[in-house]
Amino acid sequence: MKISIFGLGYVGCVSIGCLADLGHDVLGVDTNPAKVALINKGKPTIVEKSISELIRKGKKAGKISATVDYRKAVKKSDVSFLCVGTPNTDAGHLNMEYINNAAIQIAEGLKHKKSFHTVIIRSTVVPGTNRRLIGLIEEYSGRKGGKDFCVVSNPEFLREGNAVEDYFHPSLTVVASDSDIGIETARSIYEKIDAPFKVVDINIAEILKFVNNTFHALKITFANEIGNICKRLNIDSVELMDLFAMDNKLNTSKAYLRPGFAFGGSCLPKDLRALNTIAHDYYLQLPIINNIENSNILQKKLVYDMVTGLNKKRIGIIGLSFKEGTDDLRESPIIDVIERLMGKGYEIKVYDENVNLSAIIGANKSFIFSRLPHIKRLLTADVNEILKESDVIIVNARFPGVIGKLAKSNPRKHIIDLIHIDELRKHKNYQGISW
Ligand SMILES: NC(=O)c1ccc[n+]([C@@H]2O[C@H](COP(=O)([O-])OP(=O)(O)OC[C@H]3O[C@@H](n4cnc5c(N)ncnc54)[C@H](O)[C@@H]3O)[C@@H](O)[C@H]2O)c1
Structure with missing residues (x-):
């Protein structure tokens, strides 16, 4: 498939290398000419395990190139991935400015294109973005969503440092769209990836990445708080947490992860209170653990x-x-x-x-x-x-x-x-x- 990638940062650069390796023809687009030049020299824009080799290989095979000309990129591809940044605004919301600009650029490209185009949102975006981008692209291109183009949500789960491995071996691939063509296009792009392909509601696809990352942050802070209390008690927290993670029936599993009513019973409230009290005895502040009962x-x-x-x-x-x-x-x-x-x-x-x-x-x-x-x-x-x-x-x-x-x-x-x-x-x- 012919694919354009908007945004040549971490996600875009890894996508270019990996999609080319999967056999696709990939054209990168970035507003930063220095990043475009690097890709055109067969070099990655980031430091990441295995990516130099993939980009070099893809470039040599004629499967990778890059441009600042977004109209050309849309014209020459059937699918555009949005991999632009979504940093926080001062108030903490996601700044959707780059996504909006890239969508408008795709819309401008669509004006000069007759065949159907699929836009895949790979960036992390706020719920409602998929439908909003359909409206934005319609407004700026004069084309009709569902008939001339479609928008697919496909959140990215890779970890920096392990990105290539994560790209080829994800736990699952999540896609959502109100267009069947969009879903089938995504399915064929990832056909060589051996992972469950989950077609879900658009809002679920959009919020999932926030939920994943919030949970990862919660796990880190929980482990840190446990470490802090163990240090005071002269307990080896690393050995403890390795043991903790061995219980993949109750601890590292889907157990206790269904939304619902409050917890209770003869054990959880009592032992939680006991741990909090030990922390209190040592004048330790553990904001996560201290607040579980409040929640x-x-x-x-x-x-x-x-x-x-x-x-x-x-x-x-x-x-x-x-x-x-x-x-x-x-x-x-x-x-x-x-x-x-x-x-x-x-x-x-x-x-x-x-x-x-x-x-x-x-x-x-x-x-x-x-x-x-x-x-x-x-x-x-x-x-x-x-x-x-x-x-x-x-x-x-x-x-x-x-x-x-x-x-x-x-x-x-x-x-x-x-x-x-x-x-x-x-x-x-x-x-x-x-x-
Ligand atoms: N970094 C990660 O590990 C990771 C993992 C999963 C998801 N994400 C999400 O993916 C998105 C991209 O993250 P990143 O770390 O790759 O960002 P990044 O800041 O490294 O790269 C973004 C790139 O987009 C380019 N850009 C901005 N506007 C553009 C436009 N109109 N056209 C073309 N290029 C444009 C920028 O010049 C930059 O090179 C974010 O939403 C992020 O939350 C990141």
């Missing part, structure tokens, strides 16, 4: 606010324990929400088929009776009572016999889903906590 409190407040925002007084709760499949009520986050609602005079009914008050004992029993002394009055063994007598139903457990009934319940009832049950989403008055 959790806000998630409970979110549910309280969702309920109070509906202006209904009769509230049904499905699921009282801290997670499904257990009768452990200790620090169950829904209990905090119930307590607050009761304090404001809401009528509460609770259904949980795992919780049998006459069978619970020990710390579990003392916790629930200390927090909700009238729990016996709130609990019902008949879910139909909840369905009939509540205006708002909070779903905090997936009891198989109950979900079907909830899905078919009176459309005037409000459903607040804390655990993401697809079947309920068709209900007219459905709200998910974080979706």
